[in-house]
Amino acid sequence: MTSEVVLTTLNSRYIHSSFSLRYLYANLGELQQRTSIKEFTIHDRAIDVAEKLLKLKPKIIGFSVYIWNVEETTAVIKLLKTIRPAVMVVLGGPEVSHIPDQPDVVADADYVIKGPGESSFKALCEQLLNHQAPAQRVINGVPQALEELVMPYQYYDEEDIRNRIIYVEASRGCPFKCEFCLSSLDKTSKTFTLDRFLVEMDRLYQKGARNFKFIDRTFNLKIAHSTTILQFFLDRMDTSNSDGLMVHFEVIPDRLPNALKALLVQFPANALQFEVGVQTFDPEVQSLISRRQDNQQTKANLKWLRTETQAHIHADLIFGLPGDTLTGFAESFDQLYQLGPQEIQLGILKRLRGAPINRHTQDHHMKYSPAPPYTVLQTKDISFEELQRVGRFARYWDIFGNQGRFKNTLSLLMGEQPFARFMLFSDSLFEQEQSTWKIALRRQFKLIYKMATQLFQIDQHSLLRALQKDYELNGEKGQLKKLLALETTTKKPQKNLRQTRHTLQQ
Incomplete structure (x- = not known):
């Protein structure tokens, strides 16, 4: 050929x-x-x-x-x-x-x-x-014009539908001007004609597609548009061959009117995933980067989604924005953690070519890696060492927080000072392991037990009980005590934790 x-x-x-x-x-x-x-x-x-x-x-x-x-x-x-x-x-x-x-x-x-x-x-x-x-x-x-374009959905073949994520878009563009994002260059958001779009979605569904990932930057911008699409998928949740149907949307965090809520509560577990770009709760940083976000409404909406729906929430934070500090980022993390999203994606700011945030490079002493993905290395307010620490924090958080393997243990580890305690956990873990990847599951259990008992005043019986539950939820057999071999540990909690708090406040 x-x-x-x-x-x-x-x-x-x-x-x-x-x-x-x-x-x-x-x-x-x-x-x-x-x-x-x-x-x-x-x-x-x-x-x-x-x-x-x-x-x-x-x-x-x-x-x-x-x-x-x-x-x-x-x-x-x-x-x-x-x-x-x-x-x-x-x-x-x-x-x-x-x-x-x-x-x-x-x-x-x-x-x-x-x-x-x-x-x-x-x-x-x-x-x-x-x-x-x-x-x-x-x-x-x-x-x-969107109506002039030939839609591409017929070119997803059987292999794509069976083994790959199916990307779709119901709109293009974004009216917001968040400077870290290339979508801020758009003048507005335009939607495809719904009848035409939903015909294509139905064809994909009939071909066997069950995982639809919308790439729209602002899915819930036009509520009438959003509710029609949600109803389309909700109708198919009731059919006998709808097993595994899941839709993923990127949503504006402070826009969740009653018309949307009425539909969201009807989706079953594992059927709806929301990507929520919080990025920061710091009003001064938000203003500096032209981000419009009602923080109180965002928090209320996230809390409602977690308590009233079965949607999986993937919330994003960015470290290294102009004007950001380690202390400010810690406060944003703590506020977001308390709202209980299933995943908190911690990203380090990247210099996207053409993004308006580049106007801050000189004034805020933004130093970026010369190699892709051009991650920020230091700023006027954040040292290189702090960025390295948060980078390791993010990778360990993916392992111990976002994977859902330690649902019962994590709350004991985080306590009432989530960021400070996990930062101490991260620093100590890296000092021992010198690696942030390829940690086998059973070793994860050993490490979290060892670090938690060494660093924090956690009751050993409560910790073992929570770890045993997580061990079983992960499909592991037998008593965790045998794996841990009841290692003798020395508790050194409060001194190190105070040092971490002091570092965040500097």
């Missing part, structure tokens, strides 16, 4: 599917017959990716480039240009769309499409295949 045009990208994992490639393919018209989609992951060897691409004997290869795959994509393109320099390489995606702030890979490409590419990529391919090369290397993408 050969293809004159190949659309490709390197996904972060196999379970992910490229929505952008399918959109480009859907809008190629007659060129579809001369085009194929080839997806890889960032874990594939560059030489293997290059070989598989060249096996198709392409004239044009279009790459979708993001912050998480730019390094691996660069390696592939360098190989392609070394082996087959005549192959035209076209780049698109957020990582290459902001002039003059562009990565090195742009120098190795023939063309870059800046911004929306559904019509622009087709036009470029037609020119190149007809030996009519454009004079400009950088092409401004032409935005189209």
Whole structure:
């Protein structure tokens, strides 16, 4: 099999599917017959990716480039240009769309499409295949009305539906101006016609799709639109073949009117997942980065979701924003933890190319890593060492907090000072393990027992009882006491905890 045009990208994992490639393919018209989609992951060897691409004997290869795959994509393109320099390489995606702030890979490409590419990529391919090369290397993408676009959902195949996340969108754009986000560059949010969109969702459902991940930045912006979509999926929850149906939405945290609440309470467990971007509860930081958020309403909504619905809440916080401090971030974490979301995703600020937050770089002494994903290394108010500590905190939190393996033990560990205590746990754990990854499950139980008894005044019997419950919930057999071998520990709680509190207050 050969293809004159190949659309490709390197996904972060196999379970992910490229929505952008399918959109480009859907809008190629007659060129579809001369085009194929080839997806890889960032874990594939560059030489293997290059070989598989060249096996198709392409004239044009279009790459979708993001912050998480730019390094691996660069390696592939360098190989392609070394082996087959005549192959035209076209780049698109957020990582290459902001002039003059562009990565090195742009120098190795023939063309870059800046911004929306559904019509622009087709036009470029037609020119190149007809030996009519454009004079400009950088092409401004032409935005189209949503109704003019051909939807891509028919191009999710059986393998995608069976083994991958199905990405969908009911709207594009965002009216908010949060400076850390590229969506702040949008002028507004526009919605697809609901009847047309839901016909496509029903086709996917009939083909067996059960995991729908909406990529809309503001799903609950237009309530009438949101309630119609929720009702569509709720209707299918009642059918005999709806097992495993789950929908994921990104929602505005302080916007949850009664019309939405009336539907949300009807969804069964494991059917609804909300990604809630809290980011910070600090009003001064919010103002500095142009983020509009009613903190009290956000807290009330999160509390309501946890007590009145069975939705799974994934809440986000960002450390390293301009004006942020370790103490301020700790306060945001403590407030969010008390609201009880099932997951708290702790992110370190990344410098997205083109994002308005870059205007603060000089005034707030923002120092970013020169390598993707361009994580902030220090700021005027946060030291490099503090950022490293919170980075380890975040990775340990994923293991011991977000995975849900220690539902009974975690509250004992966190006590009444969640951030300070987990920071002490994190610092001590790293001092012993010198690693924040590849910790086997049984070793996790040993470590949490050892650290909790050494660092905090936790009743040993209560701790063992909670750990035993979690041990069994994780499918482990037998008595945890035998695994722990009842290690003798020395308690050194309050001195270290006071030191941690002092560090946060500095």
